[in-house]
Amino acid sequence: MRYSSDHKAATRERLLDKAGALAKRQGFASTGVDAMVAEAGLTAGAFYVHFGSKSDMLKALVEKEMAASMAMFGDADSPLADAELAQRIAAYLSIAHVEHPEAGCCLPTLTAEVARADDGVRDSFEQAIQQMQARLCLLMDGDSDRAWSVLAQAVGAVMLARAMRGKPARKAVLDGVKRQILPKR
Amino acid sequence: MRYSSDHKAATRERLLDKAGALAKRQGFASTGVDAMVAEAGLTAGAFYVHFGSKSDMLKALVEKEMAASMAMFGDADSPLADAELAQRIAAYLSIAHVEHPEAGCCLPTLTAEVARADDGVRDSFEQAIQQMQARLCLLMDGDSDRAWSVLAQAVGAVMLARAMRGKPARKAVLDGVKRQILPKR
């Protein structure tokens, strides 16, 4: 064959990266296939060599993005220290994260779209979320409820902040939630 | 004129109601003007008599839907009792709410879309959210941080639950957050 399978895999990953950034900024449904492939230096026809449909790509996107987010909490063998966890949470709840969706977590932007996607996408999402909650639970002395609570709170706060126009209002949500999750000692 | 202004106002409200239900189920951007007007027994041309553009409707939708959600917390003069508030929160974090987005709160579905909307929409959203937080704050003995935390948590939890496929997983998020917000005494 004229192209190595390495080349194909690399192109697929590049496409996923670029499409992920676009989808996190503009939404997945409202980003056309054309725009995604163009970002990766390709044209429309090439898309369907890598993905069977646009929905297939959403599934792959969720898996890749969620794996990247999980990596922020260290791997299972070397868990984060408490102070490191607090720092990661503070970064999540920062103005920088609110203002640069393309570089951040996929959950505030993509979750509502996944909710309307087909079963395959929602299966992948469910699995990823459960892994993330389990990891958080480990880092929180096994407090499962608190892990769910912190996850929901962080995603909700960033999404709400992004939907508000003014910086002061954005800071109010972020700081309120931050103080609630990470109380001063 | 052949139609009273009452008729026009009533049509506009009916259109907003139907469009709101559709948008909460399928998303606003992915619901066409055609589908919205059809739901209200009209055709496309009529839409632009009531709204200058689709974006104008999103603004009106946010205002109407958020006002309806606010009404769930009683009016400013007769605040909810603690037990009533707890009951409202439990209903928000219920499987029924997750399974019937069209009848519920607009925040889990529309917030991510508002985040990508123009300034006018985001201004309306910000104002509505701040009113809602202020109301919650009143009901929580003035604990502003807790009001933000509960708001973000509730919206985040319902949205996450909707994006998961299985009922057990959905219950896990909802119940975890519910126990965290409304601790057993």
Add this chain to the structure above:
DNA sequence: GTCTATAGAGGGATAGAC
């Protein structure tokens, strides 16, 4: 105020050349 018809742009997906 509402309808029909249509303009004009953009969407997802496929076929065939290279």
Add this chain to the structure above:
DNA sequence: GTCTATCCCTCTATAGAC
């Protein structure tokens, strides 16, 4: 594996009849 070209559908918005 990628490109160009194209099909067919849906979208927002407008024009003109009633």
